[in-house]
Amino acid sequence: MAFAWQAHPLTKAGLGIVVSVAPGDMVHRVGFRFSARGEHAACLTIDGDGRIAIEAWSFERGHADVRRVDTAAAVVVPAQVIPAEDGRIVLLRPGSGTHEVTVITPSDSGGHIEHRVTTVRAEGLRAFPSPDPAVPAMLVSYTDSRTVIQRLTDEGLEPVVGLPGMITKECRLTPDGRQLAANQIVDGERRAVVLDLTNAAVTPFAHDVGAVLLSSPATGDVLVAVDTPDGVKLGWLTPGDAHARVPGELNDIEGVVLPLAVDPAGDRLALKVTDGARSRLLIHERRTGKVREQPIPPGVIGFASAWTEGALRVSYSAPTHPSGVLAVDPSGTAAEWAEGHDTPETLPWCDARLERFDGPAGTMEAVVYGPDWRHNKHVLIALHGGPEAAWDLSFDPTLQRFAQAGISVIAPNQRGSTGYGAAHRAAIVDQWGGPDLADIRHLLAAVNTARHYPRHPAPMLFGASYGAFLALLAAAADPPMWSSCAVVGPFLSGSRLYADGSPAVRSLLDRLGGCTDLDDDLGPRDLLRLGPQIQAPLMVIHGEHDDVIPVEHSRALAQRLTADRRFIYREIAGGEHYPLSGRGGSALLDEVVDFLLSSVRDNLALATQTAPA
Structure with missing residues (x-):
């Protein structure tokens, strides 16, 4: 079992947060x-x-x-x-x-x-x-x-x-909130403390028993993450206890676990488990120690939750439902959307499903939208940013727009993605554009084989941030096998990004070894060197005020690419890291869709003109 630590609301993970804009009138x-x-x-x-x-x-x-x-x-x-x-x-x-x-x-x-x-x-x-x-x-x-x-x-x-220092995970020890449990971090050292808001007293827990996660105001108990010889475990204690109580079944859960909420009586604990691209909701019965799964529709649980006498409510999103609130009856099987927005039920949202694809080092999961990609005319492979991120079964406005245009979307979680264990996530450390690119190339070959290419057009390609970098590498590695490519906010190479990136970006590159050059047939992953190999029609979009990946990266790429190809560079005045979610983002996304589809049509027309009689 691994633990998900809820990030501070202002913390940017990876190479920036990509917040998609909703199409049309949807929010x-x-x-x-x-x-x-x-x-x-x-x-x-x-x-x-x-x-x-x-x-x-x-x-x-x-x-x-x-x-x-x-x-x-x-x-x-x-x-x-x-x-x-x-x-x-x-x-x-x-x-x-x-x-x-x-x-x-x-x-x-x-x-x-x-x-x-x-x-x-x-x-x-x-x-x-x-x-x-x-x-x-x-x-x-x-x-x-x-x-x-x-x-x-x-x-x-x-x-x-x-x-002194910083506090995290403050949570109520009493119903009135006059006493809090929290983690105090001073000079990199963490300790659990009780904060008394009536007299300003700060009292360390009686023993160093782990990191505070959440609490039960009804009982005064605290859920902590405890370091043990067998790894980090979940345990319960009160601030004066010498040892945490570590329930066995609670710590036998497979997947990435995030504690959500405790019921008003303090008897039950709700947990989110990330299982690849979807979430599961588990209920831990504290009296018996048992853990059971609570039925919920396929989707993704967010970070926000509250357990009242009437229901357990969690922020939730599903492929056909923008983020909202799911009301769950933990005593039964009911789970209902707490509607309340004015969205017409007739809006044509496309459902998504999970499929597994063979890769060079095992299978990888993908979120798939639209008609069967084996037979549909238009197929797009979408690459996520991060790189410590993953596609999931939440509502994604960008992928929805592609699907609404009749495109079958394959959004893979290649090596380097989160949610599939430490080895999968760490596979690209010191190898940016290595194992993950190998997975995408393998996926491309499998898709083309299943679609009997060239009977059907080659796939289109889309990526943002790190996904844009990876998409351009893929387009350069297999030049004739892509019908078109559109990317948002790419960087040229890890080393070039390190030279002009922010301290946070440099820290990420240091931690994940993003500046390491690869010595293989493709050579160093530098798009100034590899970019000219791209043959597919290409659109590059970059926000003028991108504070994660400087716009100069795309400007340099645009200057490097020659005019003997269909290439469009769109620099968005005032745009930030993901201009598709800024002012005019919906129209810009329409432009991306039109570019991708028109490129396929142009390729088909050219193939028809040059085919032997």
Whole structure:
């Protein structure tokens, strides 16, 4: 069993977060948070033109009441929204060293009132919900290696407790939230502590028993990750215990495990298990030690969850359902979408399925959209970014748009992808464009064989970020075997990215060995060297203000490619790392689809003209 550690909301994983924009009038939801007692939720929504708004959810009447909240000033990702117990929403707008705090209150007329409370000067600022209706949220600021927790009230901010270092995973030990368990990290050393918000006391746990994950306010117990000779285990304890109780069946789960929530009585624990490209929901019965699977539809559980007397609610997404809330009855088998948005049920979302493909080092799983790729005219292989990422059965607006155009989409989780064990993930360490490229080339050959190429057109190719780099390598490695290629935000090589990347990007390259040159038939994975080998019609898109992969990489590639091919370079003014999710992103995605399909048509027409009589 492995553990998934929930990232800080502002942390970028890998080579940037790729947030797809929703096609048409559909909204894509990000940043879900539940209130402390789980009766309210809030999130950000992104529409088809990249406009961002706030959405407020209430479950007080047993079903989801949802309202859109438009703010006077623009909201940008990674803003944070935190729902309060009385229906208010706290909005944190991040800045460079300063962060704006706004409280949004529902009005009697059905609208809302915005009140800018203050601006906080800090290196980092986040918030967690408060169970007290008079306190919309608790704020956690970090500056100069010191953390301060402040209470947000109608009058402003009230400092509660300060301590050295940084804290993570703060969770309630009491129903009123006056005592918290948390991890305190000072100079790289972690210890579990109790924070008393009534007297500002910081008390270490009686013994070093592991990292705090979550708690049961009803019982005061804490779920911890315990280091044992057999690896990291899940265990329960109270802060004064000398040893954690480590249930055997809880630690025999296969897959990547993320604890979600404890029921109001403290008797049951809900866990998300990542099983390749889909999620499973497990319930651990603390009294018996048993673990059982809770039926849910195929899809992906998010990070947000809340367990109330009425239901276990989790943020959830499925191929035909944009991110929303799934309400689960843990005592039975019912699992229902807490609808509440105004999406017409007739919108033509395409379902996805999982298929396995043989690879040079074993099988690999892929998410597949659309008609049977063996017989459909148009097939596209889509490569994910990261590289520590994976395609899954969540709603993906970009892949949906391809499928809506009649394209069969194969989205593989080649070596280097997450969710398939440590060996699969680590296969590309010191080998960027090695084992993963071998998997894609093997997949290409298998697809062409099954489709009786050239009876059917060769596949199209798409990738973003690291996936763009990998896609261009694939197009260069097998030049005549691709019908067209479109990429978003590629980099030229690991070494070139290291030379002009941010500290976070350099750290990733160091950790994964992204600058190591490969010595094989293809040679060093440098697109300035390999790019001219690409024969397929090519579209490269890059945001002018990409803060992950500098736009100069695509500019240099565009200058290197000669004019004896169909090549389009689109630099998006003001665009960021994934311009398809920015303003005008929906139209830009349409342009990508048109380019890919028209290239196939042109290739077919040329083949017909040059075929022998």
